[in-house]
Amino acid sequence: MSSSRDGIQVVVRLRPLNERESNNTAARRCLEVVDQASLQYTGRDAPANNHFGFDRVYGEQCTQEEAFEGLTETVRSVLQGFNATIMAYGQTGSGKTHTLLGDVCDRQQRGVVPRAVAELGRGIADCQDDCQIKVTLSVIEIYNERIRDLLDPAKENLQVTHDRERGIVVANATAQPVANERDCVELMQRGIAARAVSATAMNAGSSRSHCVVYLIVERAFADGRIECGKLCLVDLAGSERQDKTAAVGLTAAEGSQINKSLSALGNVVNALTDPRGKAHVPFRDSKLTRVLQDSLGGTARTVIILCCSPSLLNDAETLSSLRFGIRAKGIQNSVQANAVKRTPEQLGKALAAAQAEVEALKQRLALPGSGAGSSGDTPSGTGGLQNSIDSSSGPLQPGRALGLARGVHKWVLVGALQLAGLVAYFAAAELLGCA
């Protein structure tokens, strides 16, 4: 299966100053947009080079529609069997939930998630392939290191597993089939309403959990193949300083869990971009990083939306988000489509074909004069493989050329035999459901 090395895309979105920030006498700004792909940090403790470049920078006047425009290709790739992740990152109150969800019922104000649902709907309508398409929706939250199913909140300690056809998944999370955009939006609203939210001094509707919406698209073809793509939309809880949020009791405890999982995320990003390479990547240090394992350094197309406050009151947090984003931009994913799932009939056919190949190769190895069964002093054994070696190897001595070809011929045949055996093994294992 082919894959391409793709850097994680990082875009920045500035939110407008809020009332408290614009009323504050010290309400100066810490960020200036320079152009569509860069900005300047003008806050305190500015680094020597205070220009930061990203894949795209959206200023305070950016509409929800504009914020989504650059994401359509990523969303549509799910219809070709890719995994894609769109994740909002930033301090508390910086606009993550506004960007990802917005006002789900308002066409102007709806955010990335409902727009992605609509985009998938358009992609399905445009699809020319002869296939049946099924879309399922799951909504989960990671709250205090436990994964809760927001479509069935009684399920509250779900586990993360790896699945061959879909990559990293939350096992046993409700995956509700959805027939149209309206179904999907209604269900999403139900899930989001069950999410843990509290009021803090920084945000009246502060999310106390990381929320992940999964849209899984399965395309079943007439020949039995099933292609599966997964769109993972992540609204992270925001990092917060207890002195600023004025959180106490449960809200403070939640804040410390949020910070802990975000620092695990930072550690994963640091390990993946360690210039010395080969660092251990601590994905298992938190549920959040485990859920994001195929999005960070894995096979998914990933876009991070850095949400930032441009107010000087939040300069330290904004600078920290910019630094996180620059680091994350250095992560390389090996983007590749998911494994195609096959029906038992198809697997049976693959198994029979592999067995036939094994038999044919065994017979060929046993044939006198094949040049592969013995140490190779038979005069023939000059198949297509040898011809290609002879012609590509230049003016070799005849004896040497023949010896080399015989050796290679033997090992290629043995290798092919082993490969065919492996194909047969995996086909049988998958057929029996134990792969």
Ligand SMILES: Nc1ncnc2c1ncn2[C@@H]1O[C@H](COP(=O)(O)OP(=O)(O)OP(=O)(O)O)[C@@H](O)[C@H]1O
């Ligand atoms: N681009 C924007 N335009 C207008 N209002 C915005 C924008 N971004 C955020 N807001 C407003 O700012 C407030 C905080 O935003 P939001 O709840 O999205 O922050 P958050 O980053 O999700 O915070 P938390 O991490 O605490 O959940 C909300 O009232 C939201 O409507």
